[in-house]
Amino acid sequence: MAPRAAPAGGPLSLALVAGEPSGDMLAARLLSGLRPHLPDARFHGIGGPQMIAQGFESHWPMDQLTVRGLLPVLMRYRELKGIQSALRNRLLAERPAAFIGADYPGFNLGLEMQLKAAGIPTVHYIGPQIWAWRGGRIKKIIKAVSHMLVVFPFEEAIYRQAGVPVSYVGHPLAELIPLTPDEGAARRQLGQPEDGNVVTIMPGSRMSEIKYNTVAFVKAAQLLKLRDRTLRFVAPMAGERQKAYFLQLVAQAGLQDVEIQLLDGQSHAAIAAADAVMVASGTASLEVALFKKPMVIAYKMMELEWQILRHFGYQPWIGLPNILAREFLVPELLQHAASPQALTEAMWKQLSDAPHRLRLAQRFTDMHHSLLRNSAAESAAAVLKVIESTK
Incomplete structure (x- = not known):
């Protein structure tokens, strides 16, 4: 069977979410490997x-899907389900050569199941963390x-x-982040003194993460400033909405006098410049590890959600660096802790124990x-094999 094409004899079609x-x-x-x-x-x-920078056509803004947490997803279930159904119908009519779901398993796996059942090959990138929780998902x-x-x-x-x-x-971040980061260049980029002591604060990029992590961070x-007056703090912000909300929460808590350099993006420079990082659990913690920086991983969420989710984990770790190491390399502080x-x-x-920092x-x-690895080339090769197998 030949690879499926767009209607009316158009170019080969590949769908992604x-x-x-x-x-x-x-x-x-x-996409950079496929093009x-x-x-x-x-x-x-x-x-x-x-x-989009790779020539991708998005039928809906990605922001409409960006939601994290069990309860927020439930609150927007009908909206998300409507988008999923509309996209499914479009793809069943067009029949692309393959569908590729980029992470986001709650949405993509359901869509992939329907497309695969209709004979459209499906690729999922990356594997859901069934080794961490919800192992029964393997059946789906x-x-x-x-x-x-x-x-x-x-x-x-x-x-x-x-x-x-x-x-x-391989993990694309391992290619994007240099094996030997240039701390001095990062500090110059941010206007921080090269001989100072810098702490980077990363409460998260999602609004819910900012809501629950900001004040404690x-x-x-x-x-920390009371212990060491020379400490300087930087905090990368994912966007203007996140920045405004961060500042609102800081003001409400009466913490506006804490001097923090807020950055528009530049998260990698902020990590590279740091002596240590306070980071919300998630991909950012892996980025910090790849920059070879000491860190404390923390996470807070809605109390009801915490009471539900805390019983589902299969491992003692939630931070990716600790999961990969299979031990508590760095501290994890969750919810009330x-x-x-x-x-x-x-x-x-993390700041003061020099032998620990070297280890x-x-x-x-x-x-x-x-x-x-060359993730662009290797992931593209895998997708091309899937397409070829339909010929």
């Missing part, structure tokens, strides 16, 4: 600015996914054992090497 910035980055790397092999192909679906993955692309080495055996075709393609900065006082104590150790740098360097 990314629901948040991390998926946008993953899909953009994949030399498929120069005339039409890439379309739902995506963000990085995908088997029905939904023609080929899985994974970004951590240990995941390959898990999916292969379950009978899901899989390729380990900024209070911890205030307490993420108090300003506890954050301060944990951060102080972390070596472990994070080894981790970086394990994740380093």
